[in-house]
Amino acid sequence: MAYVNTKEILEKASQEFYAVPALNINNLEFLQVIIEAGLEERAPVIIETSEGAIKYAGNGNILRGAKLFVDMVRAYADTIDIPVALHLDHGKHFEFIMAAIKAGYSSVMIDASEYPFEENLKITKKIVEIAHSVGVSVEAELGRLVGIEDNVIVEEHEAALVDPDEAAEFVEKTGVDFLAPAIGTSHGAFKFKGAAKLDFDRLKKVKNLTNKPLVLHGASSVPQEIVKLAEEYGANFKGAKGVPSEILKEAVRYGINKVNTDTDLRMAFVAGLREFLAGNPAEFDPRKYFKTSKEYVKKVIKDRMRLLDCANKA
Ligand SMILES: O=C(CO)COP(=O)(O)O
Ligand SMILES: O=C[C@H](O)COP(=O)(O)O
């Protein structure tokens, strides 16, 4: 009933100036809490899986993994009344992209950002043709994800960030539905060596020139209370640092509509797991020992939905 094309969710977000978190999953438990958070906040939901997640779910069989995710997500989406989309994150191999399309994903990302501009454009255009012919929307990436260090935009970093004029040409020639411009974030739990800083001038130009929904990768904020809690129970996350909430909010103001989030969910889950196991050494039922993990992940998601202003938009 409410399984939708990702484009639908993001075009509305772009027109109304809010963003939707795109949340990575590898298993059932994360899906359950994402759906609960979406329902409780009345927020549209974007679930995404990496190529690694598909391989993991299918135990090595790509099409089996992709189908499992579609079945699992649709089993929830089809019985609720908020929009839910399933997206392939960082599709780099034709095989994974085709498997996702064939299995019934709502959208795919073609990430050919490591290739020179013309090559990226050519590869992306091809995928857009295939995906659009069966009603699947497409995300692409321009520039490479690197952190901006110590408040200074060093030359080599600048070269890795998106070129706004290229972005306009790219969107026009490929027909891509949403674009991930590199503006200074990076993946994982260790994002900035100095102060967190994104290139908002670049972001504003990309939005003006493309007028498309835009995607921020590497957007986890790595909440320090979660880091602290996990470390209290034995984790070592020394130096973990994310994109502060205020900066995420500012990014939304300048045109970001999809906020890719994986690290924060993983961190919250493991903090809860460590805490629960430390306090319940005799427990061995996964439905019980995932309880605190699921609570913490859900809280992170609900907070993020409110921060990005997609709560009450479903
Ligand atoms: O960009 C991401 C998935 O595509 C996730 O980024 P984080 O590592 O910041 O969560
Ligand atoms: O962007 C990367 C996501 O965090 C997925 O990472 P993964 O390849 O470990 O599943």
Ligand SMILES: [Zn+2]
């Ligand atoms: Zn990439």
Ligand SMILES: [Zn+2]
């Ligand atoms: Zn990413």
